Amino acid sequence: MDGGTLTAALVTLALWTYLYKDNPIFRLAEHLFVAFSTAWWVGELYRNYVKPVVLEDILQQGRWGMVLALLLGVILYARFVPAISWLARYPMSWMLGYGAGYVLAFQVKPLVGQITGSFLKFGSINSVLLWICIVSALVYFFFTISRENVAVSSVATFGKWVILVALGAAFGNTVLFRYTLLMGRVEFMLRDVLKVAQ
Amino acid sequence: MQALLKIDTRLIYLLTFVVVAVAVLATLGLPVRVTPPTKALYDFVEKLPAGTLVWVGMDYGPGSKSELDPQVVAFFHHVFKKDLKVVIHSMWTMGGKIGQELVEPIAAQYGKEYGRDWVNLGYKPGNETNLRLCTSSIKECAANVDHLGSSLDHLPLMQQARALDKNTFGLAITFNTGTPGIREYLAIVQAEKQLALADGTLQMSVPEDIPFFQSGQLVGMFPGVRGAAEYEVLVGVKGAAVKAADGQSLAALYVAILVILGNIGYLTARRAATAQ
Amino acid sequence: MTFLAQAGVLGIFVEGNFAPFVMMLLFTIIVYVMIQRARAGLKIPEIRKLAGLDALDEAIGRATEMGRPVFTFPGLAGVTNPQTLAYFGLLGHVAKRSAQYDTRLIAGNVDPYVYPISEEIVRQAYLEAGRPDAFNPDDVRFVAYDQFPATAAILGIYRRERPAATILYGAFWAESMILVENAAQIGAISIGATANTHQMPFFVAGCDYALIGEEMYAASAYVSKEPVLTGTVVGQDWARIGVFALIIVGTILAQVQTTNWLKTILGK
Structure with missing residues (x-):
């Protein structure tokens, strides 16, 4: 067994000890994980952002326009200096503006696709059922129409049940997903470490 | 009956381990029924003419390998069998590397040459802004280098793969777990560029993503590792997914039993409380 | 043309x-x-009242009776996420009620940008309730800037400070079930609200009261009466x-x- 596999096996076991109860071995593994992931990110950010922008684009290729972007990034740190912390709001506003703009520019169209996708031609029980579920779930989220109206409240109540069924399906799917993750780990322990499985 | 509510969680964990270990050690070979999203994706790929370019987004990290790796493997078997050409791109730092490790052996098996039949651009920072740049120029969004840093100018396939759009590519698929992932692809690749899009997703994201298949925005889907198992059956390769699906079936049975027991305990306790 | x-x-x-x-x-x-x-x-047009809203005051009231704190947490997302913005509206209300009832409020934060805003909202709420003296800046806490370290830190708060009510309101991921489960273990009443579809089932199954999807925005607007919301x-x-x-x-x-x-x- 190589060192990498052995380390992975030991760390996996250390984490599993938590299932019995919280203990120092588990916490050691957990802290090591946080430390390694932080170190990994520092390296990745340097390799993917600092190096290509500062060393290559600006210093080697002389794309001085990038300095402006760099400056906006640096200004973000101004919030740690109380006297000039207001400066940090400018790049923050830029980011917020970009985020809102991106959503409005690109995320509306997939939504329209969802709307037109709901124009179902009733050819089977499934399509009728699907359409009723879509519409009633939508009615459940009407907040300005009073529920005192019997028609609205009965559709909304049906909508609530539709949502609960969907959440049940989501719950089941998530639990199964977690099992697949566990299976990946158990397979690693039994096949690669203990070599009892194929 | 109320004792059912007080089962030691450690016992539940132990049994969980036993159930999963049984699935790993034994080959159960439970029947796999192909579902419409997987079948639709398979049929779509099946109809693509040989030589068509396929864009593959490897948008996940090591945490989701056990669910998504089998999907990637099953998909590449099909793609290489059909003589399609592939460009791999990743918005996740580890995605490019995971893709390389998975695709290399399959490519060798089908005698596919790197640079001519497939290219791995690797991880490209910038999330959706980078993906958007790819739709106008792949050379630019990839900073003209592949995952190893070699220039794209020397790779013949890249002469053909200029931009991520429907004139160049026949299909785009993203194997994804979160953000950035399918939402970005839906907005940029499907809605804006009108390119046929497919989704390789985690079991837990299936209820969230399936409406996009039902509305016709996705041409097909891998619904979790089960989807990978279905695809393996369709393509006729034996991989890890059928086994993983066996494990899921056993786990589902085990969880269902626990849920029923827990509810019996809960209802008895509630009845006892109201009786008092 | x-x-x-x-x-x-x-x-x-x-x-x-x-x-x-x-x-x-x-x-x-x-x-x-x-x-x-x-x-x-x-x-x-008026926004109709949601069932989970009565639970908010009930939870704070219960904490007051028991002499234990109320804990609020906006999840992992940053200030650009609408769910976090909804949390801000709610936090003002909860902080004001806590100040009025003289109940201690602990507000956890993961995002470094959310943190100062939370602190400001709580301070303002205490001021509006006429109890600026009762505001303790140390109770608005930055726990950690990473999912599971933050979760571990919050579990520590649960164990040490034993809040009687936990309000999880915002964008949650895999930590949701851990937080809800542990709140149940310390006997806290828990209110969960998220628009992250994949975590809703856990809130519905594990919380005493859950607000799903759009409900959390409506609830936040309802309690805060803030015109923009x-x-x-x-x-x-x-x-x-x-x-x-x-x-x-x-x-x-x-x-x-x-x-x-x-x-x-x-x-x-």
Whole structure:
């Protein structure tokens, strides 16, 4: 067994000890994980952002326009200096503006696709059922129409049940997903470490 | 009956381990029924003419390998069998590397040459802004280098793969777990560029993503590792997914039993409380 | 005109983007008008009260009776996430009530930008309740900037400070079940609200009261009475009613026509 596999096996076991109860071995593994992931990110950010922008684009290729972007990034740190912390709001506003703009520019169209996708031609029980579920779930989220109206409240109540069924399906799917993750780990322990499985 | 509510969680964990270990050690070979999203994706790929370019987004990290790796493997078997050409791109730092490790052996098996039949651009920072740049120029969004840093100018396939759009590519698929992932692809690749899009997703994201298949925005889907198992059956390769699906079936049975027991305990306790 | 079209000036709409643009424009106008009306104190449609809302005051009241703190947490997302913005509206209300009842409030934070804003909101709420002296800045805490370290830190708070009520309100991921489960173990009443579909089942299953999806925005607007939030929720609701109407019309057309003109228009 190589060192990498052995380390992975030991760390996996250390984490599993938590299932019995919280203990120092588990916490050691957990802290090591946080430390390694932080170190990994520092390296990745340097390799993917600092190096290509500062060393290559600006210093080697002389794309001085990038300095402006760099400056906006640096200004973000101004919030740690109380006297000039207001400066940090400018790049923050830029980011917020970009985020809102991106959503409005690109995320509306997939939504329209969802709307037109709901124009179902009733050819089977499934399509009728699907359409009723879509519409009633939508009615459940009407907040300005009073529920005192019997028609609205009965559709909304049906909508609530539709949502609960969907959440049940989501719950089941998530639990199964977690099992697949566990299976990946158990397979690693039994096949690669203990070599009892194929 | 109320004792059912007080089962030691450690016992539940132990049994969980036993159930999963049984699935790993034994080959159960439970029947796999192909579902419409997987079948639709398979049929779509099946109809693509040989030589068509396929864009593959490897948008996940090591945490989701056990669910998504089998999907990637099953998909590449099909793609290489059909003589399609592939460009791999990743918005996740580890995605490019995971893709390389998975695709290399399959490519060798089908005698596919790197640079001519497939290219791995690797991880490209910038999330959706980078993906958007790819739709106008792949050379630019990839900073003209592949995952190893070699220039794209020397790779013949890249002469053909200029931009991520429907004139160049026949299909785009993203194997994804979160953000950035399918939402970005839906907005940029499907809605804006009108390119046929497919989704390789985690079991837990299936209820969230399936409406996009039902509305016709996705041409097909891998619904979790089960989807990978279905695809393996369709393509006729034996991989890890059928086994993983066996494990899921056993786990589902085990969880269902626990849920029923827990509810019996809960209802008895509630009845006892109201009786008092 | 031909010249303009050739020069690309009229080509500002990418093919198929016209309908989404019109919809976005209409939506923006509705929301803008509603916000302005709410600000000016003019009449706008009322938001109906949600079941989980009574639970909020009940939870704070229970904490007061037991002499134990209330804990609030906005999840992992940053300030650009609408769920976090909804949390801000709610936090003001919870902080004000806590100040009035003289109950200790502990507010956890993961995001470094959310943290100072939370602190400011709590300070302001204590001031408005006439209890600036009771505000303790150490109770608005930055726990850790990473999912599971933050979760571990919050579990520590649960064990040490034993809050009687935990309010999880915002964007949650895999930590949701761990937090809810541990709140149950310390006997705290828990209220969960998220618009992250994959975590809703865990809140519905594990919390005493859960608000799902759009409900969390409406609840936040309802309790805060903040004009921007209220106007936005009402505007959104109108947009939702519009979508409902579109689906009804579109579906009727799908039954009677082979080419659905509404679908064609929306696709442009």
